[in-house]
Amino acid sequence: MTASVPARQTLTPTLADIQVPVRSRLDRVSEDLQRIILAQLPLIDEVNSHLLLMKGKMFRPTLVLLASAVDGNEEPRATTLAAILELVHLATLVHDDSVDHSALRRGMPTVNSLFSHQVSVIMGDFLYSRAVVELVRANDMEVLRVLSDATNAMTVGEMRQLTALDALGFTEEDYEALIRSKTASLLSAACEIGALAGARSRRAALARYGEQLGMAFQVADDLLDYTSDERVTGKPCGLDLREHKVTLPLIAALRTMSAAERRDVDALFDTPEPRDEQIARVVEIVSDRGGLDYARRRGDEYAREAELALVDLPDTPARGALHDAIAYALDRSQ
Numbered sequence: 128m129t130a131s132v133p134a135r136q137t138l139t140p141t142l143a144d145i146q147v148p149v150r151s152r153l154d155r156v157s158e159d160l161q162r163i164i165l166a167q168l169p170l171i172d173e174v175n176s177h178l179l180l181m182k183g184k185m186f187r188p189t190l191v192l193l194a195s196a197v198d199g200n201e202e203p204r205a206t207t208l209a210a211i212l213e214l215v216h217l218a219t220l221v222h223d224d225s226v227d228h229s230a231l232r233r234g235m236p237t238v239n240s241l242f243s244h245q246v247s248v249i250m251g252d253f254l255y256s257r258a259v260v261e262l263v264r265a266n267d268m269e270v271l272r273v274l275s276d277a278t279n280a281m282t283v284g285e286m287r288q289l290t291a292l293d294a295l296g297f298t299e300e301d302y303e304a305l306i307r308s309k310t311a312s313l314l315s316a317a318c319e320i321g322a323l324a325g326a327r328s329r330r331a332a333l334a335r336y337g338e339q340l341g342m343a344f345q346v347a348d349d350l351l352d353y354t355s356d357e358r359v360t361g362k363p364c365g366l367d368l369r370e371h372k373v374t375l376p377l378i379a380a381l382r383t384m385s386a387a388e389r390r391d392v393d394a395l396f397d398t399p400e401p402r403d404e405q406i407a408r409v410v411e412i413v414s415d416r417g418g419l420d421y422a423r424r425r426g427d428e429y430a431r432e433a434e435l436a437l438v439d440l441p442d443t444p445a446r447g448a449l450h451d452a453i454a455y456a457l458d459r460s461q
Contacts, residue, residue, distance in 0.1 A: 139455060140455055142184050142186060144448075145452050149448075159209075163210060163261050164257055170246070178217055178254075185213065187313065191318070192206070197440050207265070218251045222247075224239055226285070259271070295381065299378050302374065311337070311342050312341070313341070314344065321333065332437070332440065335432075339436060340429075343453065347456060350375075352364065369406060376413050377392075377413055380421075430456070433453050
């Protein structure tokens, strides 16, 4: 019998709620992280100590552990795979901060601002290499393939964004391809790797779930840039606009802007360092022209696809938590 899609919760679950089925195992993930990156070189260990403080709420390792447990199993190697996945995620953050010259992440100094740009680039490479070394040591070539495909997709996506010549010519199709490679690929890999560690027959469904979850996650993140403040996102409202990044709310709003509104948008993108009032004006235009509402609808559509990917999975606590993770991805204000 095909399981039905559970009804959406009225209250958005917190990440702590989602982590309940795997809470004790997350502590072991943190221990594995420290073991894998230990280098016995003072500078590397100093940077690693800082990075471990920045590792965030462990959303991606949580997905690995939940995916591995959807059939009711608890495969020990899933904790190490979750740590490896988080290492790759940390590496992407270090490299992204270096590329963007970001000074803060989650309210803390970035590696490039606290140490140097050179140290940041090398540390990102170090984290990637330690993840690969750990997988090779475990002789886990299938997981290595999944993770390699994801990191390749993320790299190509980043290059595609950097080489875009006309930012305001970025289409919705371009945007979807970008977030599928930059965000959804790693969340899909997290769920697929989890399946390989404990629910192999669910591999395709969980990979699909992770991809659609990742799409919803990134759309919600891009919406927060227009609607939230630093207490929620760890970055000020309008930072994407300040950095001349075009995301779905703006893409949708551009379709119906007046000539005068379009001139205001063009002026912002022609200004190397936009003023606060320019940012506020474009945020207002995007809201008035329905860009935020359109992005919310698209995020909901991705979320529905993620829900559908779970329907044939057994009714276990892990499956319930994966379902709750969809609502969390759409509203990360907690």
